[in-house]
Amino acid sequence: MVTLKDVADAAGVSPSTASAALRGMDIVKPLTRRKVIRQAQRLHYSTNVSARALRSGRSGIFTLIVPDLENGYYARLANSLSNRLFARNLKLIIQVSQYIKTKELRQIQELRSSMCDGLFVCSTHNSAREIQQVANGLPVLLFDDMSVQNQACYDSIETPSRDGMSAAIHHLHACGRRRIGVVGGHQGALSASHALSVTLRRNRYRQALDTMQDLGMDTSQALVACDWSTPAGRRTAHALVRQGMPYDALCCMNDALALGVIRGLAECGVRMPEDVAVTGFDGIEPGAYSVPTLTTVAVDFTEMARMAVSMMLDHVGQQEGHEDSGRTPRRVIVGYRLLERESTLGIHAASTVQRDPETQSKSI
Amino acid sequence: MVTLKDVADAAGVSPSTASAALRGMDIVKPLTRRKVIRQAQRLHYSTNVSARALRSGRSGIFTLIVPDLENGYYARLANSLSNRLFARNLKLIIQVSQYIKTKELRQIQELRSSMCDGLFVCSTHNSAREIQQVANGLPVLLFDDMSVQNQACYDSIETPSRDGMSAAIHHLHACGRRRIGVVGGHQGALSASHALSVTLRRNRYRQALDTMQDLGMDTSQALVACDWSTPAGRRTAHALVRQGMPYDALCCMNDALALGVIRGLAECGVRMPEDVAVTGFDGIEPGAYSVPTLTTVAVDFTEMARMAVSMMLDHVGQQEGHEDSGRTPRRVIVGYRLLERESTLGIHAASTVQRDPETQSKSI
DNA sequence: CTGAAAGCGCTTACAG
DNA sequence: CTGAAAGCGCTTACAG
Structure with missing residues (x-):
């Protein structure tokens, strides 16, 4: 293995200078820097991240904890975040908590001394406070932090529920x-x-109800209780049909659920959208290929990842100066686009397939 | 931050002894070990991974490179692998190569000194040889290595194409x-x-053809060229319908493709399976909720992850003794189960939803 | 602008 | 079975 010392020797400078040159510090003379860089390339040198992390306290590695990578929402988020970090030469460890509160806490706890510069969490059961108790000072950014406002202790990024x-x-x-x-x-x-996700469910539900009331609709029968999962959506569709389908539209709180609803309604011979219109939330890919395709609120994942990385790096940078203690956590809401597709418009509408530019060229 | 020295002091032993005790080495006296462990717990000690990695050369971190996390196959594999490693207290960095050959190579190259104990790769464009040139001695395990037999230079795990x-x-x-x-x-x-995936496509195609011939079927018109992606599947379905649909069954080489085919056929009013039966390959979740549900060859992902981790750890262990040079790379083929669903049997068949046990309790 | 020295927190021979 | 010493490869003050 070629070390910094080898490069320094080859370039005829000291390790300190070589180190500064390779990190692009502007105290080093341009000519010196070029010499060092040339030798580093010639020798195929690359920094030993363990050594750097041990000395400097920065590894360039971040961690993302999600409940489930197979859910399109989390897969998309992980994809975007990994790409965004990679562009800045940073790495992402991904851990799957399987919706298990204790597993999530244990994973965070084990991160403590584990050369990770910061943590992104999609928590479904732990509040910011609970995370803070085990995070041991690690910079944290939450997605859809559902802590009550005055309990927020970390920056967070929210989906545009409202x-x-x-x-x-x-x-x-x-x-x-x-x-x-x-x-x-x-x-x-x-x-x-309560599980934190209950707050998210309540938030989205409230907003739906408020809007319905603004539009003069009766909301007394609006609530359809249901887990946010595809199997639950399917079961719910069957149950509603058994009750004689009291609705002409089903506004689902996420796409996984909506795709189950579509499947369930199809099994029962319900026509969409003629008998029942269906909408989702998230904008994951299967909704562009279901029958009918799914009208949905497509979250802007590229923006979400961009903001997440930017906020995290701010935080990591600030911490250096020990000045983040008094700072009020930021809450940022990400953009969206309503994709109007067959599940509300009928089969003559154009079916829109929307993906991040970063994930467009996909096929093998 | 609490260090090993703090624990050693509290337990009244030397750092060397504390280190050995915490790593469960059996040279240390049981009583001593208990004392050390108790103090470590009391002080909430946890090992600094950077320091350990720097000294020992082992970080407990592995890397997985996949072309795309949103493809259900890779998401499922990443999920399984992350869980399997986590169970052994190992971590997984996931990088997305976006099907870009140079990006993949660059990612592997940058891993060199990056405290990563081993690499799992799903490569679509690089051969084992090409990977070996940049991997710099890092232990590597390939999924569906398509190198010709005598070019194989790494252990690999294959999907049960045959x-x-x-x-x-x-x-x-x-x-x-x-x-x-x-x-x-x-x-x-x-x-x-050629892209390596072309080899996989040819392999599966060959096997399909051989089987058809064994069964006495005409194979002269069997080939339907098509990318392995959902949009490509949809386009292909339309094209076939325009040609008058010369087939009564479409055997698709993966599920993503098959789901596009199903969507495309539905758009054209083709009944499945009455007019055309459809099968897929992989066993990802959306196929359990499409209309019709998708008959498919479901790969045993749990076994795949189990074997991958086990083979990797063998390799990492062997390397320690410098005895892996002459070893012949192993090729292991993973198990599968044919899920017979509506796209071949019709809508009266029971719809089977199969998932790993590890990913079963999912909803928020 | 550059270099010599110290040290990050571990683990590894090695001596007892 | 345990401890003192060395050192993994860097970066960080600090002196020049």
Whole structure:
């Protein structure tokens, strides 16, 4: 293995100078820098990350914890984040918590001394406070942090639940639907120990209801309780059909759920959108190929990853100066686009396939 | 930050002893070990991985390179591998190569000194030899290595192309189909610089053809050229319908493709399986919720991850003794299960949803 | 602008 | 079975 010393010797400088030159510090004379860089290339030198991390405290490695990589939402997020970091020569460790609260906490805890510069978390069960207790000072950024406002202790990025749900309801209204079921919502007070995702469910549900009321719709029967998963969506569709399908539209709180609903309704011979219109939330790929294709609120994942990395690097940088203690956590809401497809417009509409530019050229 | 020295002091032993005790070496007296462990827990000590890696050359971190995390096959593999490693207290960095040959090589190259103990690669464009040139001695395990036999220089794990395709064809034959199109195949000689995946396509295609011939079917019109992607599958379905649909079954080489085919056929009003039966390969989740659900060769991902980790750890261990140089690379083929669903059996069949046990409890 | 020295926190021979 | 010493490959003050 070729070390920094080898490069320094070859270039006729000291290791300190070689180190500074390779890191692009501007205290080193241009000519010296060029000499060092040339030798480094010639010798195929590359920095030993362990040594750098041990000495400097920075490894250039970040960690993302998601509940499940097979869910299109998390896969897309992981994809975008990995790409965004790679562009800055940073790496991403991905861990899967399987929706298990204790597993997630244990994973965070083990990160403590593990040469990881920062943590991105999609938590479904732990509040910012609970994460903070085990994170041991590690910079953290949360996706859809559901802590109550004054409990927020980390920067976070939110999906556009408010405007997105409102857009979905407005669209269904414009399609002439007046009996909308909001699938996957949650009503009532939050218990002390509820899963955090319950807050997200309640937020989206509230927004849907408010919009319906603004539009003069009756909301007394709007809630359709349901897990946010494809099998749950399918079961719910069957249950609704057994009850005589009291809705002419089903506004689903995420795409996984909506795809299950579409499958379930199809099994029961319900026509979409003639009998029932369906909308989703997230904008994952299978919704562009289901029958019918799924109208959905497509989150801007590229922007989400860009902001996440930028906020994280701010945080990591600030920490250096020990000045982040008093800072108020930022909450940023990501953009979206309503993709109007067959599940609300009928089969004559053009089917839109939307993907990140970064993931466009895919086939083998 | 609490260091090994703190633990050693608290337990009244030397750092060397504390280190040995915490790593479970059996040279240390049980009583001593217990004392050390107790103090480590009390102080919330955890090993600094950078320091350990720098000194010992082992970080406990592995890397997986996949072309795309949003493809269900790679997502499932990443999920399984991450979980399997986590169970052994090892970590997984995931990098996305986006099907770009040079990006993949660059990613491997940068791994060299980057505290990574081993590399898992799903390569679509680089041969084992090409990878070896940049891997710089790093232990590597390949998924579906398509190097010609005598060029193999790494252990590899293969999807059950042979038996799986054969099972799919036998199943279609048993369903009474005699005009089978093999979608996504490849025929003819391999060019010197072909994408590796072309070899996989040819392998699966060959096996399908052989099986058809064994069963007495005409194979002269069997090849349906097509990329292995959902959009390509959809386009192909349209093209076939325009030609008057010369097949009564389409045997697709992976699920992504098959899901596009199903969508495309549905758009054209083709009934499945009455007019055309469809099969896939992989066993990813969306195939359990499409309309119709997709009959497919479901790869045993849990076994795949188990074997991958086990083979990798063997390799990492052996390397320690410098005795792996002359070893012949192993090739292991993973198991599968034919999931018979609606796209071949019709809608009265039970729809089977199969997932790894590890990914079963999923909903938020 | 450059270099000599110290040290990050471990593990590894080696001596006892 | 345990401990003192050395050193993994860097970066960071600090002196020139």
